[in-house]
Amino acid sequence: MKALISVYDKNGLEQLCETLESINCQIYSTGGTLSFIENCGFKVSSIFEITGHEEILDGRVKTLHPNIHAGILADPENPNHLSDIKKLNIDLFDIVVNNLYPFEKVSTSTDSTYSEIIENIDIGGPSMLRAAAKNYKRMIVIYDPKDYHMISAKLKAKSVDLETRKELATKIFKFTSDYDSKIFNFLSKNENKSLSISEKLELSLTKVQDLRYGENPHQKGAVYSNKKNGVANLRLLHGKEMSYLNYLDADAAFYAANSFSKKCVSIVKHTNSCGLSSHINQLD
Known part of the structure; x- marks a missing residue:
């Protein structure tokens, strides 16, 4: 050989x-x-x-x-x-x-x-x-x-x-x-920005981990990331591994909280903010 x-x-x-x-x-x-x-x-x-x-x-x-x-x-x-x-x-x-x-x-x-x-x-x-x-x-x-x-x-x-x-x-x-x-x-x-928008958009993402299940319990799921942005790159501090819906809600909460200039807490259910607080000091 x-x-x-x-x-x-x-x-x-x-x-x-x-x-x-x-x-x-x-x-x-x-x-x-x-x-x-x-x-x-x-x-x-x-x-x-x-x-x-x-x-x-x-x-x-x-x-x-x-x-x-x-x-x-x-x-x-x-x-x-x-x-x-x-x-x-x-x-x-x-x-x-x-x-x-x-x-x-x-x-x-x-x-x-x-x-x-x-x-x-x-x-x-x-x-x-x-x-x-x-x-x-x-x-x-x-x-x-x-x-x-x-x-x-x-x-x-x-x-x-x-x-x-x-x-x-x-x-x-x-x-x-x-x-x-x-x-x-x-x-x-690095090309001239006046060029026309590309006819095809391609994304290259890396699998972070398999999920407990997909959108429904009988479905498989996984989370992918560009290793730069979003909740997929955050560290889980407590609780069981995230599911598809957990990530979906966490993503909604992440973007809701980052829509305010002050410190913000967002509580989400089914991607809707059902509780939100924005203040300079959240302990007040």
Whole structure:
């Protein structure tokens, strides 16, 4: 087996490499990831051995090479692919592990320059992830360190089935879609404000938690957030976990209380304020 690893977030990578070494999987890597793996004491090869080229343009071009992407995208059951593989002597990868430059973190930091933000638009990473996800029938593709433990257990047990590969691939397309949306939103904010309103509005929210139930007890529910605003980001001080209707009422109370300049308390039932007090000092 051959694995291609190029990650920004190196959490859990040492443990994953232990697994790959234990199953005699050959590891290829790039730049800082290559150094990290070497420093952990694992045998690792540079992708230079496959591409014949060092990374260029200050690291902008590392893995964007036919030998890399052919090794990911090739389908050995396709006669034309098989012919090209043999003719060009291309080695096939079995595993791709990649996570991307932290565009959202950098783009929302007040300390970041515009050039730094643009430089954190990852190109090679999404290309590898999407290529491996497209070829999920043969490839294992991972971006989330939280999946390392699960895939390690399955690799050791030789039980990585098609359903697992498909689930991982599905996560990739959702992840890269969200990543591109964040780039689009950033660039759109910096466009001329006289441009027409977008024909399509897309929201990217992260699940905070599952709820006790949905709008009705027999329904499932979950709360999602942009991790910035609203009651979903408040801390529960007392009582049982919130339900859908609890959040709905809390949201109504939150906005009612914040509609007044003075300190305000809002008591809500079925999204209607049935008690409200606004005063400089609520203890008076």
